[in-house]
Amino acid sequence: MIELNDVTKRYPGGYEAVSHVSLQINKGEMVFLTGHSGAGKSTLLKLIAAIERPTAGSVVVFGQNLGRMRRSALPYFRRNVGLIFQDHKLLYDRSVFDNVLLPLHIQGVTGQDASKRVRAALDKVGLLKKERARPITLSGGEQQRLCIARAIVSRPQLVLADEPTANLDEAYAGEIMAMFQAFNQVGVTLVISTHDQDLIRRLGGRSLTLAEGKLV
Numbered sequence: 001m002i003e004l005n006d007v008t009k010r011y012p013g014g015y016e017a018v019s020h021v022s023l024q025i026n027k028g029e030m031v032f033l034t035g036h037s038g039a040g041k042s043t044l045l046k047l048i049a050a051i052e053r054p055t056a057g058s059v060v061v062f063g064q065n066l067g068r069m070r071r072s073a074l075p076y077f078r079r080n081v082g083l084i085f086q087d088h089k090l091l092y093d094r095s096v097f098d099n100v101l102l103p104l105h106i107q108g109v110t111g112q113d114a115s116k117r118v119r120a121a122l123d124k125v126g127l128l129k130k131e132r133a134r135p136i137t138l139s140g141g142e143q144q145r146l147c148i149a150r151a152i153v154s155r156p157q158l159v160l161a162d163e164p165t166a167n168l169d170e171a172y173a174g175e176i177m178a179m180f181q182a183f184n185q186v187g188v189t190l191v192i193s194t195h196d197q198d199l200i201r202r203l204g205g206r207s208l209t210l211a212e213g214k215l216v
């Protein structure tokens with residue numbers, strides 16, 4: 001499902017955040033990305049999400065070479081990818097409910113069916129009671145859970161999560177991880193970056209470690 005061939009990402013200024021990485025992730029796998037701060041985990045996830053383009057090498061997801069994909073094809077690609085990133089990009093002038101509804105609207109899901117799915121996603125992350133609130137009134141952890149609801153409401157085949165439990169207390173971190181595990185059991189592929197070795201031990205799954213942009 002995901003294949004990186006000798007991928008290097010150099011940011012403007014010359015910093016090589018990812019250096020000659022080759023890897024393969026199969027459909028239905030749950031893979032953890034670990035490594036110190038600055039090791040290149042976020043960059044690797046952004047390459048898989050087509051947020052960044054590789055400087056060299058190829059990134060192939062769902063059989064498509066992302067470096068060669070047209071801009072106009074990006075929205076179709078993204079429909080199948082749930083993104084949970086640190087910079088939430090929430091719509092602060094809309095309600096919690098509307099933030100989760102948006103990806104469904106883009107897919108053309110409307111009416112009762114859409115509302116039901118939004119509420120089910122909000123319920124999963126413990127935010128049902130806050131559906132009318134504005135995201136700005138939520139705590140950091142709640143905003144993070146809102147992002148998770150938004151990422152999963154469209155039932156993507158692939159979920160990419162960058163430190164999804166970083167600002168959460170243990171109880172919520174545990175619940176979120178149980179949720180990820182449940183997705184994985186129904187065939188969703190997950191790539192999750194985390195510092196939390198405990199979590200990796202508890203959930204099992206393959207773990208890949210980056211150091212200075214290289215797989216070790």
Ligand SMILES: Nc1ncnc2c1ncn2[C@@H]1O[C@H](COP(=O)(O)OP(=O)(O)OP(=O)(O)O)[C@@H](O)[C@H]1O
Binds near residue numbers: 012013015038040
């Ligand atoms: N847009 C950018 N422009 C220039 N340099 C960047 C950019 N994004 C990241 N970098 C640099 O690339 C390196 C890898 O960053 P990245 O965010 O991928 O690491 P990380 O392993 O996810 O770290 P953390 O755990 O702290 O999030 C860092 O040195 C960072 O400063």
